[in-house]
Amino acid sequence: MENFADLDFAKLDLSREERTGFPEVVFCSGKEDQFLLSIYERLYMEHQEVFGTRASQAQYELVKSRFAEANYDPVSGILKITKNEDKKLIGNIAVCTAGTADIPVAEEAAQTAEFFGSKVNRVYDVGVAGIHRLLSRVDTIREANVVIAVAGMEGALPSVIGGLVKVPVIAVPTSVGYGASFEGLSALLTMINSCANGISVVNIDNGYGAGYIATQINRLASGVVC
Amino acid sequence: MENFADLDFAKLDLSREERTGFPEVVFCSGKEDQFLLSIYERLYMEHQEVFGTRASQAQYELVKSRFAEANYDPVSGILKITKNEDKKLIGNIAVCTAGTADIPVAEEAAQTAEFFGSKVNRVYDVGVAGIHRLLSRVDTIREANVVIAVAGMEGALPSVIGGLVKVPVIAVPTSVGYGASFEGLSALLTMINSCANGISVVNIDNGYGAGYIATQINRLASGVVC
Amino acid sequence: MENFADLDFAKLDLSREERTGFPEVVFCSGKEDQFLLSIYERLYMEHQEVFGTRASQAQYELVKSRFAEANYDPVSGILKITKNEDKKLIGNIAVCTAGTADIPVAEEAAQTAEFFGSKVNRVYDVGVAGIHRLLSRVDTIREANVVIAVAGMEGALPSVIGGLVKVPVIAVPTSVGYGASFEGLSALLTMINSCANGISVVNIDNGYGAGYIATQINRLASGVVC
Amino acid sequence: MENFADLDFAKLDLSREERTGFPEVVFCSGKEDQFLLSIYERLYMEHQEVFGTRASQAQYELVKSRFAEANYDPVSGILKITKNEDKKLIGNIAVCTAGTADIPVAEEAAQTAEFFGSKVNRVYDVGVAGIHRLLSRVDTIREANVVIAVAGMEGALPSVIGGLVKVPVIAVPTSVGYGASFEGLSALLTMINSCANGISVVNIDNGYGAGYIATQINRLASGVVC
């Protein structure tokens, strides 16, 4: 196994962009240092940019020692190397959260969507227990091509938003909560059982997945072909 | 066991009213015919009225054959014998439902509260996926001393109501739904995890329990001592 | 409760179409006869068409006795009254199933999408245990604006499709299976945990929800504003 | 996200007191230092007092460095700044625990109720496995307007109390226990299934929620309008 870190075993999916319209992304959490670095190097060679999620501060420092231009956001855990140019952002995705504790997941979603070329509007801390906060932002939300609704605890936000908009709502349960929240399972069940229409659900804390799907929809709505 | 139906084994709790302020009530579901009849007879002798929940049409016919004044509501399943007099109702309890399928449980709650002497306002079919329906009824809900919020599927109604009122909200999950609603478990988890304050939860479909607690609170708020 | 069936309690959401772009739909399962009929009448008056899901043969006969033009599909359980005119269908939605037992749910999805104006391509019985069946249909699937992937048992179909297309995949777990399939829970978990991107999930057997979301996306992709 | 800590994203709910009768409270656990400090500052400016739950010793020292009058109870984890005046406490809430390990949650409940103006009687370590301990305190418990019953492991305390009193019992399952207690889930299920009347349940370890609801009821019983 001495070559483990040299990508012998990892089959970087370099044709992925052609097949799916999106380049390969790195899930940093739990990756060994040398292996992580190798992946960043190989992807950088290929695309001149790399996008990683769930990175730790230590992983940031590791990658930065090799790529000075690496950029890290401690809130979302996104560790990326981007080209030195302004990306033109298209369309409109609304990213909403129920509380402030849901923001890390929301930022993973929002920054993923932005990296993939979508314009994002953030509408944070509009949970249903203070429904006026949400209602005061409805106009902003209604401008979007697709809404990402991020919530932990009882996870009721997507249901209320789903009844207010014409576009799909991607629901993201978070592991925020305690006791019978069971690390996000309760929020996941709430969202899967939503009586509102137009709601589909991704894994607990899967901000990346939500940002990806929202971008797919946003591209379709914007007439972009990848 | 030949005397099984004659109440040898069942210890009717005739001092319960003194101890708890409420007479004994009959959970009809699953009770053998002869046993059910015996309980109605014994309680009627004691109180001149009997209140039963979860009764079937057949049980109604059985009891009616013995007590012509027996009254049955097929929606809630309540089978009762009441004194021929107008009960003075006190205070104000709001009973809300998310959908129409939740009404049987809500009626069990409402009619329980009415039997125990509470005034009830019904606010049905105001689920969060069409939030304007709820908002248009907020003033009515705010007049109550206590709110009962009944919901199945994702069970988000109590969270929204909890953020709008100053009084306790008794949340009742219902077994309404399919798939991952798991017969009401999902709604129960939603309600237990509510990020709104003032919400406590009873068992799935337990309309009776909610009506009982709401009456306790309504009595306290009305200065009634039992 | 004597007015229960007359819609006093049910608040038909007649402004829903304006708000969400879709008219109200009837979930027939479990509804009392008189209540069901009232809803069909009221919605027919409003829209001159009614779309109901999860209807039984008996409910079909009930509705047909009042609306001779009522149409019922026993496979999907859809009971609808439609205007006597050809609907122009737009865009392209692919509806795929893993097995033949998943077809009822798939048809609920497909016919929902068609009722809402979407063109649908059916790609049935292409489960991953015979991967060549799916691969031989990839070109058809890739033409869609959005894919609905319906599967029970281990529910692996969406993961494979997700890796082959550029557009969103709506995953629908079904209750098909036995033993540790736990009525669809296993398939639901598989889909929520998919390692493929672009996959979001709806409730077990929720073909209607998938057809609704797919139509939202298909409309966005087709430049249709509702 | 560099302004994350400056409350740009957190929408402090300053009208909450008017709407619900209670000021906003801080859930300290997991909050970043700078963000926590900002919230304490903003709420202090508004109300001249702040009440926080689930605070660590380190968070106490942080807040104390800014507000010398900050007060911390390591048992309950409550970190508060209060006005230098005697609060008049009204009514009567009984807070009971099954064991000594449940006291931290009970104190969260009791001190919450006291902060919100309720008089509290503590009746600790009266679990049902030594029923005489509870029976010897029944008179004290019966004087309350509402009872909070806190228990882990099998969580049977609320059922026994519920049969002894006329007022509502707020049941709080705790994560005390091991093995099949599943971090409080078993106690939660016990309480939700109670055969006693008058019992409603809050989340595992949610002493704050119980103190809040008990205060709502205690206010109603005391004729206090907020």
Place this chain on the structure above:
Amino acid sequence: MENFADLDFAKLDLSREERTGFPEVVFCSGKEDQFLLSIYERLYMEHQEVFGTRASQAQYELVKSRFAEANYDPVSGILKITKNEDKKLIGNIAVCTAGTADIPVAEEAAQTAEFFGSKVNRVYDVGVAGIHRLLSRVDTIREANVVIAVAGMEGALPSVIGGLVKVPVIAVPTSVGYGASFEGLSALLTMINSCANGISVVNIDNGYGAGYIATQINRLASGVVC
């Protein structure tokens, strides 16, 4: 498989009595008619008595048509053929239930213990929500060598009894309840987590198992060697 019913496949464990001190017993539920009859015949030949549990009325009539002396108790579902002689009962087992709905399981336990030669005292309907009912019977319970405590719903009875006696308590959860009782799972968890000492638990509704163990203990306490 045409010989399926002739005991070719079933290996009647005729040495069981010598090995364990108890003869083989028949679990009737679900057994095919011919197969059931064969087992009764073979065991009758061997022991001149047969004891069966979970029998239906129809199975009783089947067995009675062959053995006129067969005896059936519809409450417990016990279907037995006994020798025409008075059995000397030894020791003392207390069988307690929380409610009347738990009596079928309790009778399975009590009659099993009696068949195996134990004297039984029944103490029924003494659930913890009316604790005075239990306390008034404590002296009777304390006379036993072992206590069987049968309860559904929240299942708290064994915990209270465990704190009152010096002898082992066999806890039997029942499937009595609804909603979050999950067919007895909640009661099972309650009993497994009991904070009282001396409590061990058998399967949901397993009255037979409890009667068996109680007899083992009662025999030991009575100095009986089998």
Place this chain on the structure above:
Amino acid sequence: MENFADLDFAKLDLSREERTGFPEVVFCSGKEDQFLLSIYERLYMEHQEVFGTRASQAQYELVKSRFAEANYDPVSGILKITKNEDKKLIGNIAVCTAGTADIPVAEEAAQTAEFFGSKVNRVYDVGVAGIHRLLSRVDTIREANVVIAVAGMEGALPSVIGGLVKVPVIAVPTSVGYGASFEGLSALLTMINSCANGISVVNIDNGYGAGYIATQINRLASGVVC
């Protein structure tokens, strides 16, 4: 709360020995230092001996600093102070384990039983996957008045022993295992579902509880009255 550690809140159950035949025992895990010390002091004053379970090395050193005669077994975590005299042990309890990893729980059971005056035979590492190991020890096991069977992973040991002996088997599931052992839940379910007779179950890792019950039975079998 400044008096928390001084036993104001903990109601030491000093009459427990009279009521149940066993003195109070200390569950050390998680107890604050000062509080633990106070309990040891008070119980020592009362009984001149103290028995504690689930103690850490640090707690041992704490108690030893106050009671030089304190004795600690790191395998079982038992921390006790005993009278300087030889205890006469009665009867016979067999304590069996499936593997070596189950020994800590088995020792908690064995040493508990010994402290309470029972003679114990240890039969360790006789799991069913090497059935000859168990069979070679059957004679020893059959001499006992009661058997404690300790097992993790699939927890099958009690079923096999139950079929070989005439006396009760107390089954103790352990949290030994990984993956789908779910911290002992799988072993617990195995034991609760045992097809062997005479098996009752205690909580996961609850060696103390098993030792307590076994002692109750052993006393009954030995004719000891407490």
Place this chain on the structure above:
Amino acid sequence: MENFADLDFAKLDLSREERTGFPEVVFCSGKEDQFLLSIYERLYMEHQEVFGTRASQAQYELVKSRFAEANYDPVSGILKITKNEDKKLIGNIAVCTAGTADIPVAEEAAQTAEFFGSKVNRVYDVGVAGIHRLLSRVDTIREANVVIAVAGMEGALPSVIGGLVKVPVIAVPTSVGYGASFEGLSALLTMINSCANGISVVNIDNGYGAGYIATQINRLASGVVC
């Protein structure tokens, strides 16, 4: 959907035999009459024999009305049409059950293996609670190339067999049991957690799957190439 039954949607996998070495098999349960008949016809045309599992008596009569040579075993639910010739059976598979109630699943396994050409030895009713029954058959079991171990309730049989043989054991949990057996889930968990080596597990009641895998192994052991 009018062509639903004509196999338009079902893609019979006629190349399966070449690809996997086994012809397609019919899972009869839940299939519509006309659809079932069509599949039997098409497969018969192709292979001159058809093998179906989980068939009802009614389905048997349906198929028999078309194929007089259809053969049905009510114990296993296997409904097959076979060529009128003696099949040469190879190798040796031992099929064991814990109890008699497990025989239907065992027969599904055994007859599947026989249909696919394997010689089968049945060793039924050798559950671990009477371990001597199993030990007396060990020599027979040891002659097999692979063992199928079928058990419900606590499912311990595979663990004991696994420790006695040199060949793979295919464990089949059954839904036999009640209460906490959770329809076979407990047996499944037991088998997955087995401390014996050489055990792998299939779905609850999946006799067919076990017979299939056992045949694969038996063929490999017999040097048969398909």
Place this chain on the structure above:
Amino acid sequence: MENFADLDFAKLDLSREERTGFPEVVFCSGKEDQFLLSIYERLYMEHQEVFGTRASQAQYELVKSRFAEANYDPVSGILKITKNEDKKLIGNIAVCTAGTADIPVAEEAAQTAEFFGSKVNRVYDVGVAGIHRLLSRVDTIREANVVIAVAGMEGALPSVIGGLVKVPVIAVPTSVGYGASFEGLSALLTMINSCANGISVVNIDNGYGAGYIATQINRLASGVVC
């Protein structure tokens, strides 16, 4: 307990090799230092080689200090002492993984099989979300006598492989994933519910078990008798 580490309690199963064809193996995780060393010493004396799984770096250093020839692979956690000679490897086992994060479990399987004398082909990172990666390796996989398929998250790999090969597939769920993967439970359920034939499942992360079974099958296929 002072002799705990000296193997008094652990009954090393030295006849295991004769009985099962495999020597005893050490599960290192959680074993005390002295105890681990004793086992390695005793097994080394017996067999002149020792194979341990789930070892930590610290355990490696411990064993190395006693056996300089000890060899450790940090990826799989295997810590072994082998004879200084080339082992002749027989047959062909394919070990496949879905992702790179599954490699540690796959290596545990592969190296176990190699230690037991099997030839292994590694086919890593061929998950179903990029199905072409798997298809390009099908020829290699088809050469094997048995396939081990290792996958976390949704665990769909075995289903696809099962449909492509003629030989048994041992499915190994891994705890790779987050959120609703529930530490491997979701992958386990997926695999148990596979609609492909020929798939049986071992415990989560149980690479050793898979390597063991695969070797059993590989030996049978290679005509090796142990």
